[in-house]
Amino acid sequence: MTTPSITDPSQVLVKVRATSVNPLDCQIRRGDYASLFDLPIITGHDISGEVVAVGEAVKNWLPGDKVYYSPRFGGTGSYAEYHLTDESSLSRMPDNLSYEEAAAVPLVGGTVWEILVVRAKLKKGDTILILGGAGGVGTLAIQVAKSLGAFVYTTGQSILHEKLQNLGADVVIDHHRKNYIEEIQAYTNGKGVDVIIDTVGGSTLSDGPHALTNYGRIVTLVDIAQPQNLIHAWEKNATYHFVFTRQSRDELYNITRLIESGHVKPIIDSIYPIEEVKNAHQRIEYAMRDRPLFGKIVLSF
Known part of the structure; x- marks a missing residue:
C-alpha cells in the first residue's frame, strides 16, 4: 500500500x-x-x-x-x-x-468513563447494574465501577460467572435463567439500584425502572427504534442518558491512569x-x- x-x-x-x-x-x-x-x-x-x-x-x-x-x-x-x-x-x-x-x-475506555462518571455520576457507595457484563464495554465497566467504590451487579451466562466475579462483580445474574428485575428486587429488599447501564437494548428502557431506586439513573448505549413505555420511569423520577460513543482523549487519560495503577486491565x-x-x-x-x-x-x- x-x-x-x-x-x-x-x-x-x-x-x-x-x-x-x-x-x-x-x-x-x-x-x-x-x-x-x-x-x-x-x-x-x-x-x-x-x-x-x-x-x-x-x-x-x-x-x-x-x-x-x-x-x-x-x-x-x-x-x-x-x-x-x-x-x-x-x-x-x-x-x-x-x-x-x-x-x-481506546473506544470502550472513553465510553466507559463517559457513561459511569460523566453521565451516571457514579460514586463510592452507589449500587450499579451493568446489563451485559461480558462484552467489551461491560468487562471494563465492571472494573472501573469497582475502582470508584460501587457495589456491582451484572448479567451474564452461567458459564461466565466466575470470570465476571474475578473482574470485581459482586453479584452475577444469569439472565437466561432468571429475571434480572426480580433478582435485583430480592437482593436490594425492594429498593433497587442507583444506576443501570444498558448495553443490550430490547425493552430495557421501559423495564429498567422496576429495578431502579427513586431518582436513579439509566444510561444506554443502544440505538433503540421501537417505542418504550416510560410510565414507571416517571414514577421513579428516573433520569435517562443516551450515549453515542465518541472519542475523548481526556476520558481515555483517566482510564490510562487506572490501567497503569493496576486497577483495570x-x-x-x-x-x-x-x-x-x-x-x-x-x-x-x-x-x-x-x-x-x-x-x-x-x-x-
Whole structure:
C-alpha cells in the first residue's frame, strides 16, 4: 500500500500494530449509519502503534513513541497499516500493556468513563447494574465501577460467572435463567439500584425502572427504534442518558491512569490477524449462537 504523507504541520503518522472490532464497526459495514458514514469506507475505531513521522509543528511526540487512540469519526479508520491523524488525538500507550491489549481500550475506555462518571455520576457507595457484563464495554465497566467504590451487579451466562466475579462483580445474574428485575428486587429488599447501564437494548428502557431506586439513573448505549413505555420511569423520577460513543482523549487519560495503577486491565476474547477481519466480525455477530463473547476481539498486524 502507499504510505500516507503528512500534509499538515500538526499531523502525526502512526504505524498501526493492532486494532479491534467493535459493534460499531459491524453496524457501519452493514450501512446502519448511512447518514454519518459514506460507504465504502475504511472502518475501525481503535489504534495502538508507534509514531513514525511528525509534522513540523508537533512538539509532544517523536518517532518511536508508543501511542493508542480512537480515530475521529468521518475520517480514515484503523483497519490499515498506517494512520494519519492530528496530534491532539494521541494518548500515550500504558507501559504495562502489549499492543494487542492496548488496542482493546481506546473506544470502550472513553465510553466507559463517559457513561459511569460523566453521565451516571457514579460514586463510592452507589449500587450499579451493568446489563451485559461480558462484552467489551461491560468487562471494563465492571472494573472501573469497582475502582470508584460501587457495589456491582451484572448479567451474564452461567458459564461466565466466575470470570465476571474475578473482574470485581459482586453479584452475577444469569439472565437466561432468571429475571434480572426480580433478582435485583430480592437482593436490594425492594429498593433497587442507583444506576443501570444498558448495553443490550430490547425493552430495557421501559423495564429498567422496576429495578431502579427513586431518582436513579439509566444510561444506554443502544440505538433503540421501537417505542418504550416510560410510565414507571416517571414514577421513579428516573433520569435517562443516551450515549453515542465518541472519542475523548481526556476520558481515555483517566482510564490510562487506572490501567497503569493496576486497577483495570483490558479483557481480550480472541486475537485475529488483520487478514482474517471477516472471521473477526463474524465472531462478534454470532457470539450468542456460538460460544459467548468475553471481552474484546483484537486484530493484530
